[in-house]
Amino acid sequence: MSLFAIADLHLSLSVDKPMDIFGGWDNHMEKLTENWNKTVSEEDTVVIPGDISWGMNLDEAKADFEYINGLSGRKIISKGNHDYWWSTVSKLNKFIEENGFGTIQFLHNNHYSYGKYGICGTRGWINETEVPADAKVLAREAQRLEVSIQSALKEKLEPIVFLHYPPVYGNESNYDILDVMFKYGVKECYYGHLHGRAHKNAVCGVRDGINFHLIAGDFVQFCPQLVV
Numbered sequence: 001m002s003l004f005a006i007a008d009l010h011l012s013l014s015v016d017k018p019m020d021i022f023g024g025w026d027n028h029m030e031k032l033t034e035n036w037n038k039t040v041s042e043e044d045t046v047v048i049p050g051d052i053s054w055g056m057n058l059d060e061a062k063a064d065f066e067y068i069n070g071l072s073g074r075k076i077i078s079k080g081n082h083d084y085w086w087s088t089v090s091k092l093n094k095f096i097e098e099n100g101f102g103t104i105q106f107l108h109n110n111h112y113s114y115g116k117y118g119i120c121g122t123r124g125w126i127n128e129t130e131v132p133a134d135a136k137v138l139a140r141e142a143q144r145l146e147v148s149i150q151s152a153l154k155e156k157l158e159p160i161v162f163l164h165y166p167p168v169y170g171n172e173s174n175y176d177i178l179d180v181m182f183k184y185g186v187k188e189c190y191y192g193h194l195h196g197r198a199h200k201n202a203v204c205g206v207r208d209g210i211n212f213h214l215i216a217g218d219f220v221q222f223c224p225q226l227v228v
Contacts, residue, residue, distance in 0.1 A: 003114050004040055004073075004224035005047040005162060006032075007192025008080070008217040010054060011064035017054040023196055024218040029067075035223035036071050044073040046224050047107070047119055049192055049215075050080020050164030058095050061085040069101040078107040079123040080164040080192065107162070109144055111152040117160050117228060118152025121145065124165030124191070127174040142176045149184045159184060160227065163191040168212060170201035181210060190227065192216040 009032065010019050019025035040046055052068070055061030068075055079086045086092070092106050105112065112119040122144040128134040145161070152159045167177040167189065181189060190213045194202050202214040215225050 001043045001045075002041075003045050003047070003117070003119075003227040005049070005190045005213075005215050005227050006217060006220060006222075006224045007049045007164065007190075007215050008051040008195070009048060009064075009068070010051055010082070010217065011067060012054040013063035013067060014060050015054050015056070022218075028217065028222050031222040032217070033071075035221070039224050040072045042072050045076065045112075045114055045119075046071075046073050047076045047078075047121075047162045047190070047227070049078045049107075049121055049162040049190065050123060051082045051192065052077055052080065053085060054082065055085045058085050058087065058091075062099065065096075065099070065101050065104065069103050071103075073103065075104050076107050076112055076119055077104060078121050078162060078164065081123070107148070109147050111148050111155075111157070111159070113152075113155065113157055115228070116158055118149070118155065118157030119162065120148040120152050120159045121162035122148060124163040124167060124174070124177055126165065127169075127172055127176075129176075138174075138176045142180050145177060146180045146183075149180065149186065153184065159186055161186050161189045163189065165193050166191045166202065166212075166214070168203040168207055169194070169198075170203075178208070178210075182208070186210060188227075189213070190215050190225075194219065
C-alpha cells in the first residue's frame with residue numbers, strides 16, 4: 001500500500017481541448033493510463049492536486065471522472081485554476097454518489113489520513129497582493145490550507161501538503177502560503193501548474209526547511225510519483 005501524487009491530468013474526453021498542441025503532451029492520456037496501470041495498485045492512494053478536466057461543468061467533466069474512477073486505487077482530488085466544473089463540496093459529493101464514482105474523494109477544507117500522515121492542501125494562488133481581488137483570493141486560500149493542516153494535527157497526523165499553484169518559483173516566494181506551512185512545521189510539499197519552459201525555474205528540493213516536489217503531468221512524464 002503506497003501513496004502517490006500527480007497533478008495536471010488535463011483530461012478532455014467530452015470537450016474539444018487537445019493537449020497535443022503543446023510540447024510534451026502527445027498521446028498523454030495513453031501514457032498516463034499505461035504508467036498508472038504499471039505503478040498504482042488497488043490498495044494505493046493517489047492525490048491529484050488540480051487541473052483535472054477541461055469540462056466547464058460537471059456534465060462535461062463526467063466522462064473524465066469516469067476514466068479516473070476506473071483507474072486503480074483511491075483518488076483524492078483538489079482544485080486547480082482550470083477546474084471550472086468545481087462546485088460546492090455537497091454538489092461534488094452528490095455527483096460522485098449518483099454516478100457511482102466510489103474511488104474519488106475531494107480535498108477542500110479537510111484532510112485525509114494515510115498511516116501516520118495527513119493529506120492536506122488547497123488550490124493556492126498567484127503571488128500577487130497589489131490587486132485587491134487577488135489578495136482576497138490568496139488570503140482565502142491560505143486560510144483553507146491552515147484549516148486543512150489543523151484538521152490533520154488534531155488527529156496527531158504529520159501533514160503533507162498538496163497544492164496546485166507553486167508556493168515558490170525561481171527566486172519568488174508566496175509567503176501567504178509558505179507562512180502557514182512554516183507555522184505548522186510542514187516538511188513536504190507537492191505542487192503542479194508549471195508546464196513546458198516553466199519547468200526550468202521550478203523549485204525541486206529543500207528550501208527553507210521544506211522539500212518541494214513538482215508533480216505536473218508533463219514534468220513527471222505522466223507517471224504517478226511515490227510520496228510514501
